[in-house]
Amino acid sequence: MKEDLIKMLFQYREAFTSDNQPLGAIKGHHVDIILHIETTYPQLLRIPAYPASPGSREALEIHINVLMRNVGPNEEKEATTPVIIT
Template sequence: MLNVERPYPPLLRRPAYPASPRAREALESHINELMKLGVLRKAGHNEEVEVTTPVIITWHNDKSMMVGDFRALNTHTIPDRYPIPRIHETVTQLSKEMFITSMNSLEGFHQNVLRPQARNVLRIISHCGIYEYLRMPYGIKMNPLTIKKWWIPFSHMNYQRDG
């Protein structure tokens, strides 16, 4: 659950960052893709918007990634208390397993549907307009805890091999 200090500080309503033509094109592409996947929706003109987070494009090996600058929001997020296991405990537990799997964390975040009360603070702004996340975005302070809570039921399953 994402809890943010109320009333929302004015600094949480931030303007869009300037972007180069190349970054604008990439932003449009990412936003359109996330809308098709049901991760984002365009905020309506008559909706009250109290919190907006600017987005940027980062480049790695000529591939783009859209990233929200959630630093201001993270500063005003009330921490949730939930234990994250120590790495040596996890490695010890995994050393006894026959199979280990991995998950793309960016896509993993998008598997979690946001509650309506969290959506109003997870709105991004770009030259394209204001969009609301319907699923968890990358870059939120509470993401590791949320993923851990989501993963717990699966992490205790025992699978048996046929044959």
């Protein structure tokens, strides 16, 4: 299987190569990632998880509770209306 792939790549090499990127050219990249738990900006500049007004969030919570009450523990039910957060 690997040999068939290699044959196909060389047979159609014009589709997979360019003048500055020949077939078989491998360029590596090294990225240092520093993990930390401190926030890098003030708390007030953070975007809320759900960018909706308090009224919209309350309406959404009511809608979810109604949907959850209508579905029994062993029952599957498709939602008939989409939930849109604006």
